[in-house]
Amino acid sequence: MTPLDPTADVLALTRALVDIPSESGHEAPLADAVEGALRALPWLTVERIGHSVVARSQLGRDRRVVIAGHLDTVPAADNLPSRLDGGLLYGLGACDMKGGVAVALRLAAALPAPAHDITYVFYECEEVAGDRNGLARITAERPELVRADLAILMEPSDAGVEAGCQGVLMADIAVRGERAHTARAWKGVNAAHRAAAVLRRLDEHTAGRITIDGLEYREGLSAVAVRAGVAGNVVPDxxxxxxxxxxxxxxxxxxxxxxxxxxxxxxxxxxxxNIPGALPGLDQEAAASLVAYLGVAPRPKLGWTDVARFAALGTPALNYGPGDPSLAHTAGEYVPVEQLRQCEARLMGWLG
Incomplete structure (x- = not known):
């Protein structure tokens, strides 16, 4: 097992995390290292659930905050090991989201007596199908471990607050026709041709813009696949x-x-x-306190993240972490060192 030192500088800790491969389904070595680092901190109780790790303070504070991040990455694209170029740290998962995990580990090591009780959650299989998601397993099997007044998901957000998230619906629209040989096409009804009416309706559709807590969520309805035909000489039905x-x-x-x-x-x-989204929850006391302390203007999260799993438990949740989310899953992803230090310092101040 490669040891991790959560008391190390946040840049060194991020590099160490990046250099432990943890593609989805293969997080065990990294989970072992994270568990070992947390068990060395006597002010935390630690539990292992699969290849996810939960560590909690038990100080009897009036407020509990969850800080969460996933351990897995997408498959490598010739972007290991990490490398530092000026003020940017490159490497698989540097942005999504080992930079955020490093910040969380630094907080765990540096805050033995925070102002709020804290639950740290490091979970597996975020980048794959939802039925494998480690946070989903924890919320289903041990929801008491992750209930709190606020959850901070360390997803990359350019060190800004992205509140809530959109819901996601996938649907198949079937257009029927009648088969025929293409040499006698007039004897059939071409379902692919008829589908033009559906595509035209989608093209002309105006997506909604809905404002919640002062944030505008822009909806989107898109065709993402069209499938028809069984052979090159058959009119599709x-x-x-x-x-x-x-x-x-x-x-x-x-x-x-x-x-x-x-x-x-x-x-x-x-x-x-059909997966629900998460309301921004900016009117909740803990969320409002954090946003005010950070001094940033919240943005709506245009996409889906695991904040929705916390929202389903009644816990308001925000996305806040280092890195540009548009770099996630790219071969050249990086995290700015300045954002690592900024997120660490700001959360340290608010939690401490």
């Missing part, structure tokens, strides 16, 4: 258009489904995925 709806967190999954079905009432619509 079925065309399936897969659509993706990103909906504002004020909509429930049921309302999002009704929204799509109402747009295509004459077609068969099969909902294949």
């Amino acid at each position: 079925l065309c399936v258009i897969t659509v993706n709806l990103r909906f504002a967190p004020s909509r429930s999954p049921r309302e999002a489904e009704a929204y799509v079905r109402d747009l295509f009432p004459e077609y068969e619509v099969e909902i294949t995925e």
Whole structure:
């Protein structure tokens, strides 16, 4: 096991984390190292759940804060080991999100008696299917471990606050026709041609803009796949258009489904995925306190993150971490050293 020193400088700690490979499903060595580092801190109780690690202070404070980050990365793209170039640290996961994990570990080591009780959550399999997600397992099996007044997810946000997140709906719209040999195409009804009406409706659709807590969430409805045909000499009798709806967190999954079905009432619509978003929760005391301390203008999270899992437990949650989210999963991802230090210092001040 490669040891980790959570008392090290945040840059050195980030490099050490990056240099321990942890592609989704292969987080065990990194989870071992994180667990070992946390068990060396006597003011925390530590539990291991699969390849996720939860550490908690038990000081009896009036407020509890969760600080969470995932340990896994996407597959490598010739971007290991880490390398430092000026003020930028390059390497697999540097941005998404080992920089944030390093900040969290530094806080755990440097705050034996914080102003708030803190729960640190380092979890597996965020980058793959949701049924493997380590945080989902914890919230399902041990929800008491992650209930709090506020959750801070250390997702890259350019050291700004991205509040809440959008919901996600996936649906298949079936357009029916009638098969025929292409040499006698007039004897059939081409479902692919008929699908043009669905695509035109999507093209002309105006996505909603919904303001919550002063933040504007822009919705989006897009065709992401079109499938038709069984052979090159057969008029297709079925065309399936897969659509993706990103909906504002004020909509429930049921309302999002009704929204799509109402747009295509004459077609068969099969909902294949429907995941709720998370309200920003900026009106909650703990969230408002953090935002005021940071002195930044919150932005809406245009996308889905695991803050939704905390919201489902009734815990307001924010995305706050070092790194540009647009660099996530790219071969050249990096995290600015200045943002590592900034996030560490600001959270240290608020928590301490």
